[in-house]
Amino acid sequence: MNALIFSAVSGVIMMFSSFLLNNKNSVRVLAHVLLLATIIANIFELRGISFFHIDTRGMLEFDRFALLFTLVANVCTFAFFLLSSRDLEKIGNHYSDYFSLLFFILAGIVVSSSFKSLLMLFLGIEILSIPLYILTGSDKRNLKSNEASLKYFLMGSFSTGLMLMGIALIYGATGTFQTGITVAEKVPVLLITGMMLLLFSMSFKVSAAPFHFWTPDVYDGAPTVVTSFMATVVKAAGFIAFMRLFAEEFGSIRPEWKLLVGIVAAVTLFIGNITAVFQQSVKRMLAYSSISQAGFMMLAIYSLSNDAKEGLILYAAAYSLATIGIFAVLVRMKDYTFEGFNGFAKQQPFLAGILVVFLLSLAGIPLTAGFLSKFYMLKATIDGGSLALAIFAVLMAAVSVYYYFRLIQSMYFKTGNATISGTTTGFKYTLAALAGITILLGIFPNLLTNWLYF
Amino acid sequence: METVPLTHILFVSTALFCIGMYGLFTRRNLITMLMAIELILNSVNINFVAFNKYLYPYKLDGIFFVIFIITIAAAEAAVAIAIIINQYRTHQSIDVEDATELKF
Numbered sequence: 001m002n003a004l005i006f007s008a009v010s011g012v013i014m015m016f017s018s019f020l021l022n023n024k025n026s027v028r029v030l031a032h033v034l035l036l037a038t039i040i041a042n043i044f045e046l047r048g049i050s051f052f053h054i055d056t057r058g059m060l061e062f063d064r065f066a067l068l069f070t071l072v073a074n075v076c077t078f079a080f081f082l083l084s085s086r087d088l089e090k091i092g093n094h095y096s097d098y099f100s101l102l103f104f105i106l107a108g109i110v111v112s113s114s115f116k117s118l119l120m121l122f123l124g125i126e127i128l129s130i131p132l133y134i135l136t137g138s139d140k141r142n143l144k145s146n147e148a149s150l151k152y153f154l155m156g157s158f159s160t161g162l163m164l165m166g167i168a169l170i171y172g173a174t175g176t177f178q179t180g181i182t183v184a185e186k187v188p189v190l191l192i193t194g195m196m197l198l199l200f201s202m203s204f205k206v207s208a209a210p211f212h213f214w215t216p217d218v219y220d221g222a223p224t225v226v227t228s229f230m231a232t233v234v235k236a237a238g239f240i241a242f243m244r245l246f247a248e249e250f251g252s253i254r255p256e257w258k259l260l261v262g263i264v265a266a267v268t269l270f271i272g273n274i275t276a277v278f279q280q281s282v283k284r285m286l287a288y289s290s291i292s293q294a295g296f297m298m299l300a301i302y303s304l305s306n307d308a309k310e311g312l313i314l315y316a317a318a319y320s321l322a323t324i325g326i327f328a329v330l331v332r333m334k335d336y337t338f339e340g341f342n343g344f345a346k347q348q349p350f351l352a353g354i355l356v357v358f359l360l361s362l363a364g365i366p367l368t369a370g371f372l373s374k375f376y377m378l379k380a381t382i383d384g385g386s387l388a389l390a391i392f393a394v395l396m397a398a399v400s401v402y403y404y405f406r407l408i409q410s411m412y413f414k415t416g417n418a419t420i421s422g423t424t425t426g427f428k429y430t431l432a433a434l435a436g437i438t439i440l441l442g443i444f445p446n447l448l449t450n451w452l453y454f
Numbered sequence: 455m456e457t458v459p460l461t462h463i464l465f466v467s468t469a470l471f472c473i474g475m476y477g478l479f480t481r482r483n484l485i486t487m488l489m490a491i492e493l494i495l496n497s498v499n500i501n502f503v504a505f506n507k508y509l510y511p512y513k514l515d516g517i518f519f520v521i522f523i524i525t526i527a528a529a530e531a532a533v534a535i536a537i538i539i540n541q542y543r544t545h546q547s548i549d550v551e552d553a554t555e556l557k558f
Contacts, residue, residue: 119519126526133533143544147553149537154487157530158478161494164523165471168501175510177519 001052001062002041003070004110010034011103018096028085031099035081038106039074046071046451058178059117064452066114068313069240072448073109073233076320077102080229082430083328086422087225091138098138101131102229109237113244118167118177121241125163125205128237129156132230136222148221155214159204166197170249179248187253195250195257199264202245206238208298209268212291216275219287224336227283228327231290236316239297243312247304254304261302262389269295269396276403283336285403286326289362292400293319299377299393303384310449311376317448318369318441322358325434328427329355334419341407342416350428351420352411357435361442363404364397369441376445463504470497484538484548488531495527 014031021027041051046067089095105128112124133156137149167177173190174181183191200211207215219227250257272292279285297315300308329351333340345352361370374397381390411418441448470493477490499520506516538548545552 119522123522123526126530130526130529130533133537137537137540140540141544146537146540146544150484150541150550150553153530153534153537154478154491157491157534158494160526160530161471161474161491161498164495164498165501167519168498168505171502171516171519172505172509175513175515177515 001050001054001060002045003038003067003074004060004107004114005052006034006038006041007074007103007106007110010038011100011107014096014100014103018094021096024089024095027096027099028089031085031096031103032078032081034103035074035078039071039078042067042071042074059120060111060114061116062114065244065309065313066110066240068448068451069113069237069316070110071451072313072317072320073113073237074106076233076236076317076324077106077229079321079430079434080233080324080328083324083427083434084225084228084331087331091223091225092140094138098135101135104131105135105229105234109233112237112241115241115244116179116248118170118179118249121245122160122163122167125238125241126160128234129160129205132156132226132234135226136218136230138226139223142223144221145223146221148218151214151221152218155204155218159201159211162197162204163201166194166201169194169197179245181249181252183253187256191253192256195253196260198245199257199260202238202242203264206235206242206294206297207291208264208294209271209291210264212268212271212294215291216284216287219290220281220284224283224327224331227287228324228331231286231327232320232323235290235294236297236320239294239300239312239316243301243304243309246301247309251304258302261298262386265295265298265302266389266392267295268292268298269393273396273399277399279403280338281336282330282333282338282341282407285338285407286323286330289400289403290323292396293362295396296374296377296393299381299389302386302389303380305380305383307376307383308380310445310452311373311380313452314369314376314441314445314448315373318361318373318438321434321438322361322370325358325431325438326355326362328431329420332420332422334421338406338410339416341410341418342414344411344418344420346415347418348420348423351423351431354428354431354435355411356408357438359404359408361438363401367439367442369438369445372442372445460504460508463500463508467497467500467504470494470500482550484541484550487550488534488538491534492527492531495523499523 088098108124108128115121133153136152139145169190173188204211276288300312361368364370364374378390474490474493481487502516502520542548
């Protein structure tokens with residue numbers, strides 16, 4: 001509850017700050033301070049101290065899982081602010097509005113990760129999506145950005161329609177919006193149909209195949225800073241909502257959907273990885289890589305064990321930190337293609353080294369957080385009884401090594417003049433800190449996962 | 455007095471849902487596509503009210519959900535129209551076929 005109220009109020013404050021503060025720097029500092037306050041308030045709640053006591057009638061439940069994910073999302077957003085807030089201001093003139101939209105997205109993330117009622121799921125997903133439509137199109141003079149927001153809006157509202165139809169059918173079958181349905185021996189057809197519609201619409205939101213068509217275009221067209229946020233924190237939030245929905249609402253009718261989710265996970269892994277191999281632009285490659293990582297996160301929903309829950313949190317943190325780091329460098333590059341990175345290591349050896357850590361983490365090489373999070377997913381899948389799916393996931397992870405290492409190859413082993421601008425010392429140290437966290441989580445994942453239990 | 459059975463109302467709402475879906479996939483004018491989306495949302499509203507009235511008349515859950523849907527739909531329409539106006543300014547048309555910057 002703390003994080004929800006803090007981030008919503010911060011959003012409103014940021015909205016008014018545009019005419020109270022006429023200095024870009026002070027707006028940026030204000031955003032950082034407000035986000036820091038949100039993080040601290042959330043840590044207080046994790047320790048059991050809640051500032052607000054509001055009766056939500058059981059529609060929201062702030063359990064450990066939700067609070068811990070909120071913390072991860074907020075910390076990743078803070079890293080995003082530290083690295084990319086200057087680039088955010090370059091999009092257009094309304095810089096304080098972008099911050100306020102980001103805060104509203106954070107509020108939506110809190111709601112959609114702690115819902116106990118389908119009404120709150122719907123509201124959370126919408127609070128999270130609508131500001132994103134605006135942010136995607138925020139580069140108003142750019143045709144690509146414009147078109148991306150158009151596509152994103154059409155796809156997003158279509159999937160919202162599916163989700164609502166699903167909720168309506170579930171309401172018809174059970175008569176309640178509270179999660180945790182109980183069924184007699186025969187599952188009603190209405191319930192199954194509603195569940196399928198919800199599965200489809202959530203797959204749209206997290207861009208799992210075969211509902212991923214919008215993802216590369218939207219991620220490519222949106223301003224790169226926004227893509228960095230959209231592909232990481234928001235996607236992870238979608239997965240947390242997905243996980244909660246299928247663990248709590250449909251946990252009791254698991255045999256009905258387990259196979260389907262397994263197929264979706266396998267197809268997502270396949271399409272994401274295979275298509276990423278053929279990309280020439282690093283930005284598009286990262287878009288497809290986000291699809292393939294989504295396939296891995298689908299494995300958590302497939303298996304639904306405690307390991308899967310821990311793993312999902314760890315995965316969200318590892319994937320978000322690494323991708324935010326890579327995007328922060330990519331924003332400052334002049335050329336977004338692989339050739340644009342040729343000879344990068346000669347000019348910026350420090351930054352290149354840090355990028356390698358992030359890429360290794362995404363590829364799942366040991367000693368990085370990416371490895372352990374993939375390990376958790378595979379362990380949960382095997383415990384869930386599907387060895388074949390786990391083997392397939394490992395094969396696909398091996399494919400993913402190709403396109404991540406291609407970037408390393410062009411940085412280190414090819415000659416060229418990669419051009420990067422605006423790398424300050426602070427920027428480098430923040431990136432180094434992110435890389436440090438990635439390695440630290442890869443050695444001691446308990447630092448994060450233990451918070452789930454005490 | 456003879457009442458309308460639930461199945462008839464569900465038939466109407468499903469038909470509306472399908473018409474909306476069809477419109478979204480076949481129309482190329484953005485305003486018409488927006489209307490198709492509204493049609494989908496309204497079919498869901500009919501569903502909610504019908505289920506509430508016929509199956510669970512002692513509580514008002516479904517009706518309240520409808521109010522939330524209407525509010526969100528208004529917010530979505532506002533954003534959509536902003537996007538469409540922006541599109542019109544750059545392309546001088548609101549046909550999706552003209553938006554071809556992003557090719558894969």
